[in-house]
Amino acid sequence: MANDNQGFVPTVLQDAINWAQKYSLFTYPFATACCAMEFMSTMGPRYDIARFGAEFPRFSPRQADLLIVIGTITERQAPVLRRVYDQMPDPKWVMAFGVCASTGGFYQNYTVTPGADQVIPVDVYVPGCPPRPEQVLDGLMALQNRIQEHRGHVQVEIGNTAAIGYTDRRRLPVMQDGTSMALTEDERMPRGGRTI
């Protein structure tokens, strides 16, 4: 985050926002298969995902900022997953829970999508069939580091026009005079996306 042009206060403010976001992830469990059992275990008291601030599943994508894709995604279901993702407000992150959500797993056939990242961008992949709760917590902590470092997938996503404005505004510690919130031309997301 260190940048000579950045003011001290906005930088610290963004750090504080990131800190708040990473410890208050509202999850939307898109549970389709047996991995959901392991997710319940992760949610439960023994492993207790609440220690990391993500204990609150919202069963509406409009109130969630972490989409956890738990289980096999079939080709027939992929449009539904995309629609759920599109309904989530920014900032949003996605965790692929288990091999099926990551790569399709051992299903290599006509009906299973080879990974949720064929349909939506994915931030963190948790392998395993199913993954142990420790792995999930590890993946969650990796995601939290990513959030603290201000790296989200929407910054490289193409065509998600709803995300573009907000994504660029999140980078706004770039303010020169400390007053203007307007985006300069080169701050806008190009039509074809941008790689960071």
Added chain:
Amino acid sequence: MAESVLTTLHKHHGDDAILQTASYVGDEMALVERAHLLSVMQTLRDTPSLAFNMLTDLTVVDWLGQDPRFEVVYHLYSLAHKHRLRVKVGVPEGEGECWIDSVSGLWWAANWSEREAYDLYGIDFRGHPDLRRILMYEEFVGHPLRKDYPQNGRQPLIRRPDAVPTDDQTTRLLTHSHDRSVR
């Protein structure tokens, strides 16, 4: 266990309807000519000493390269007599030839099973009240459990524009009627 089932069946139907029967370690099988399927099934369900009032399963086997290519298999069970019977019917392939009479009028349980068999094997169940795909989506082309369907023949409804292509040339991107396209 229930070889009497086969003898009773032979009393009602001649060799033109019952092509072959077999009994192996208590499992009875009857190979039935396709044209006589409905009358044989009616006998099996309504004769008091048979009383097969439950259709446990309906499935299809694809013997690619043989004639007839497909074999529709019915698993019947009698709750009254506690005996079972497996009925097989050969169905040839080819346009207009790949059909069989629907037994959904005899057992309502056949309704979705026949839709599944139609979806995955492309067999036309004549007289079915609502023969639509049940597992695959309507835009899907072909019948994926046929042995000549490409092994990785994906027909995705939706993909990210920058998604890594997975494997094969058979993948076709379909448009879905109730989803917005992703550019």
